[in-house]
Amino acid sequence: MNNKDDYKVNEEIRDALWKNADRGQDIFGEIKFRKNNKRIYFKALLKVILFMMIAALSGGITANYVISKGESQKNISGDLTQSKLEENNKAIYANSISDVIRKVSPTVVGISVKVEGVEGTPELSGSGIIFKSEGFIITNYHIIENATEINVKLSNYKVLKAKVIGTDAISDLAVIKVEASNLPVAKLGDSSKVNVGDLAIAIGNPIGEQFSGVVTSGIISALDRKINIVDKKTGEQTIYKVIQTDADINQGNSGGALCNINGEVIGVNSLKIGSASEVSGVSFAININVAKEIISDLMTYGKVIRPAIGIYGVPAISVGNNGIEGVYVQEVVSDSGADIAGIIPTDIITQVGGVGVKNMEELSNVLDKYKVAKSVHCNVQRNGKVKDVSIILSELKATNEP
Template structure:
């Protein structure tokens, strides 16, 4: 009975407390209801994910901007960023060193004597490794009349060589050693040269004791034409060469003239230089002039040139109208000119549709055709112009 009364009293107190709370009486103070924990965690999670997404997008935009800026820098500086430019400043400041290190392994010494090899410039020359299996380019006069040819590589290893082909007109020759995996020189485009460009000559200027020497200067002139007389035949050869003030001495013949990129743009020739005989003036046969000749020497052992079969070829101007052309002194038997009826004292004024005023222009026209080609020709004879046809023949070595 007592327990029931106590329980009833307890219930009445609880009801009174809730009623007072509902009626606004502040018995326990303000009642505060906590938010649902799951809902709170979900909102926090959304905030974190949103922050990560915003950070990722912002980072991507920043990275793309940096890449575009770096690319722009590369375009302006020729493919090198500012950091790379600083890193490579040593090479840029001394391109001669870089070129020498790159090209020197491809330069060889050449001896044309069995005894006393490389001791003097007269018994030595230089060469450029053209193919890794042993083809080497040099000057014709370096191997002319040689009974035995020896080649010394940059590592001082000596090999016997044989002549593959030679051409006295261009003063070029190709020799070969039995070897493989040799370092090869890279040939550049000599038509892109400009006066004032850096020129670096590498070779053996004064015999074996000065092998691998490097001299430097600039390109002094382009397309120089040098006439050299063959004392044996009386023939004149016109060399189209590069002029440089880089020192080219006797043993340099057949060596490389390089640009600042380490590309061979000329084959040095002291023979041409000796004709001029001037200090600070060196000459090299441009690679664009030499490539076709070199390939002919490797393929055929000789250079196949077209000819019409005349001698002399002196430029002349005659007549009241000032007719200009190539004066014919003599005609080779059985040649295209002889078959066509050309005679001594004729003047060739046009061939292949091109006016010609001298032998150089005539040779340039013939060089565009192959042996066997038939060309129209105009000659001046006895005050009149006569038209004939000539079949081109092969120019025979003198």
């Protein structure tokens, strides 16, 4: 073979090599020409991450759209519109009062009395609350005051005679009892959990077919309201801490229940206390937590045993005593603890049991922590000198006691 032929063969071989090289193979077709693998993997990873981000973003947008669409459909259907909410709230309010009435009314009784020296048909006197199924009933003292006969009308219109278990003129509370069993019982609530603005429902059950079941409603207007009542017979002043409400308390539901939205009794209505105010829409009920303690004493002793030192006094600053704060003694009860300890009128009691006192209310609040017959230390100002006096506590007499 000549040189020209050799050159031609070599050209063909070279062309074949370039063609195979373009396909990534050598002339034997077994060895591949490799590209940069790291760069390929990095691009692939970026594509995966980008795809995942797009998918997540799309899913979030789609989910939000679905939820928003669902809520808007609810609004369109009227389930959550403002007008519908208002209608529902009104319905709940009305139904709640009805539920309370159904729950509490069977436990509220009507009370009528015969009073010594009064002839004819007894007047409608008020209401009471059954708190024990054996026939024990709490009511206002002024309802049964001076009664010679007490009749109780149950929610089923059955009338039973009642006897007095205990009375307390100071708190205007009393416990009476009828001979019965398995009576419906009111649930006494916790008045410390009551808030201003809470719904208040006053329930009474005066005697008389046409007035059977008196219900009024309103809100709690104020808590621990102090009402000063002056006894017309003795002139003694009593300060009541009561719940104020704008629910009307009248002859029918005095002595009845003031309830919360759960049907729990939070107060005992009192027309007597309410009569201290001549303002329309202002009524009062005795705090049920206070009433519970009084009921316990009435059930045990037939009266409330309150400790006293045996004085009548006024704030010292009201009579002008060189700025001395304390209780100015106006009168000392004969044979009382104060009398025996040597307390005299014009003395100023500044401390009781180590606690400063400025008036009779604060003095009484301190004494409530002690028991009758216990000794309490008092600081007394007399003629510019301080005396330390020990006083044996005696029992405070209510205005209905001799």
